[in-house]
Amino acid sequence: MEIDSISGEGRMERKKRELRQKIINVAMKLFEQQGFSNTTMEQIAEEADVARKTLYNYFPVKEAIANEYVRGISTQMAEEALAKLQKLPDTRSRLLKALNNAYGWVELNPELTGIVLAYRFKTSYYSYDKNQDSKNEFQERGTYRIIAEIIRQGQQSGEIRSDVHFKWLVRYVDLLRGTIVWEWLQDTSSFELREEISRMVDIVLDGIRSDDKRSK
Amino acid sequence: MEIDSISGEGRMERKKRELRQKIINVAMKLFEQQGFSNTTMEQIAEEADVARKTLYNYFPVKEAIANEYVRGISTQMAEEALAKLQKLPDTRSRLLKALNNAYGWVELNPELTGIVLAYRFKTSYYSYDKNQDSKNEFQERGTYRIIAEIIRQGQQSGEIRSDVHFKWLVRYVDLLRGTIVWEWLQDTSSFELREEISRMVDIVLDGIRSDDKRSK
DNA sequence: GCATATAATTATACAATGTGTAAAAAAATT
DNA sequence: AATTTTTTTACACATTGTATAATTATATGC
Numbered sequence: 001m002e003i004d005s006i007s008g009e010g011r012m013e014r015k016k017r018e019l020r021q022k023i024i025n026v027a028m029k030l031f032e033q034q035g036f037s038n039t040t041m042e043q044i045a046e047e048a049d050v051a052r053k054t055l056y057n058y059f060p061v062k063e064a065i066a067n068e069y070v071r072g073i074s075t076q077m078a079e080e081a082l083a084k085l086q087k088l089p090d091t092r093s094r095l096l097k098a099l100n101n102a103y104g105w106v107e108l109n110p111e112l113t114g115i116v117l118a119y120r121f122k123t124s125y126y127s128y129d130k131n132q133d134s135k136n137e138f139q140e141r142g143t144y145r146i147i148a149e150i151i152r153q154g155q156q157s158g159e160i161r162s163d164v165h166f167k168w169l170v171r172y173v174d175l176l177r178g179t180i181v182w183e184w185l186q187d188t189s190s191f192e193l194r195e196e197i198s199r200m201v202d203i204v205l206d207g208i209r210s211d212d213k214r215s216k
Numbered sequence: 217m218e219i220d221s222i223s224g225e226g227r228m229e230r231k232k233r234e235l236r237q238k239i240i241n242v243a244m245k246l247f248e249q250q251g252f253s254n255t256t257m258e259q260i261a262e263e264a265d266v267a268r269k270t271l272y273n274y275f276p277v278k279e280a281i282a283n284e285y286v287r288g289i290s291t292q293m294a295e296e297a298l299a300k301l302q303k304l305p306d307t308r309s310r311l312l313k314a315l316n317n318a319y320g321w322v323e324l325n326p327e328l329t330g331i332v333l334a335y336r337f338k339t340s341y342y343s344y345d346k347n348q349d350s351k352n353e354f355q356e357r358g359t360y361r362i363i364a365e366i367i368r369q370g371q372q373s374g375e376i377r378s379d380v381h382f383k384w385l386v387r388y389v390d391l392l393r394g395t396i397v398w399e400w401l402q403d404t405s406s407f408e409l410r411e412e413i414s415r416m417v418d419i420v421l422d423g424i425r426s427d428d429k430r431s432k
Numbered sequence: 433g434c435a436t437a438t439a440a441t442t443a444t445a446c447a448a449t450g451t452g453t454a455a456a457a458a459a460a461t462t
Numbered sequence: 463a464a465t466t467t468t469t470t471t472a473c474a475c476a477t478t479g480t481a482t483a484a485t486t487a488t489a490t491g492c
Binding site for chain 1 (some may be wrong): 447448449450451458460461
């Protein structure tokens with residue numbers, strides 16, 4: 001079955017990948033033109049020239065299309081960012097840099113960000129329906145990947161405590177980041193995004209206890 | 217309009233409240249008998265003897281019914297718990313006690329817990345559709361209310377840092393708690409719920425930095 | 433009490449979602 | 463070239479959620 005696993009990929013696999021990409025492109029074009037909620041799966045199928053059912057074979061819900069598109073961008077940005085992060089001196093600066101990095105895009109694409117954030121929470125929280133994504137969603141991609149790398153590095157260097165599995169630490173940071181971004185999207189004038197993120201990083205690093213009450 | 221705002225409430229308001237409750241009761245009964253996803257809004261409307269549209273006037277989606285039911289229980293438990301918490305000596309013990317408190321119920325009702333958790337994230341994260349709940353959802357009810365009380369108290373006593381708005385602190389704790397519970401629901405054998413919660417409380421209180429690297 | 437305004441419920445219709453089934457088409461395997 | 467496997471498709475279906483306008487129930491002013 002998996003003959004051309006590395007070199008080529010077989011006509012079938014290639015066609016599937018191409019169609020998948022075509023769907024994403026078509027859908028994103030429609031979303032841009034008419035807005036996300038005004039675009040139906042029917043339209044997307046029509047425009048991509050496949051049966052509606054086929055579209056559903058590729059993406060079980062509309063949000064999944066947007067998600068995959070954003071994930072692509074995010075993964076790409078992550079790779080570029082990772083290299084630069086090595087030069088920074090400590091975990092705090094790396095975290096701040098990494099988290100702040102993505103906001104330019106977020107600010108330009110608030111609606112899409114909202115949709116994708118919502119979808120990710122939904123699938124990661126509501127996977128009584130187990131599609132293959134649900135578990136991998138929070139896996140090592142995009143911002144999650146960067147955070148994971150930073151935490152891992154922090155644990156190796158002894159900067160971050162090692163008595164908690166890094167999986168949890170990463171999840172926490174990613175989740176809190178998501179919450180802040182979302183809150184900000186709701187009302188962009190209510191607070192300064194970067195400021196709040198910075199405060200969050202402080203909390204995660206140092207905890208919420210008053211300094212003067214700290215043991216030692 | 218609001219004549220009987222305190223004593224009675226007017227026939228109309230009373231009837232609405234009664235019908236609302238009836239719907240919840242009927243729905244919960246059906247959920248128990250046939251499972252959540254096997255129960256349709258049609259059935260619920262039928263059984264409650266109202267038009268489907270009326271049902272939708274009360275609850276825009278099925279999950280909202282389960283949510284309101286759980287919120288009732290949760291609010292009730294919260295009130296009982298709050299009194300006892302005062303006796304505990306510090307924030308850590310109060311947080312642990314409060315968070316651990318609800319798990320008996322969670323363990324007995326994993327499916328419902330999952331549905332409600334998912335719904336809350338969805339509505340709090342995906343409120344491009346603004347129903348009245350979306351903003352109040354995370355307001356002072358249930359576990360959220362307890363956490364808020366504990367944090368508030370901690371800030372007053374100087375135990376918790378006051379340079380961050382308590383709204384965020386509460387949200388963080390509540391969110392992290394939700395995540396852990398969810399993860400645990402996915403595979404109840406993968407870790408000890410109370411242990412992980414305890415670790416999370418430690419992190420929130422003291423941060424993720426290694427003790428030996430801590431300033432001061 | 434009666435008339436009138438207000439609000440809730442209803443029947444009806446509709447667009448859209450998401451799924452199941454079985455047949456057709458395409459690709460891979462022998 | 464014949465086969466097996468996979469994918470796409472057409473079709474049908476139950477369900478969701480919303481919009482509209484008619485009907486009914488409740489509240490309010492007289």
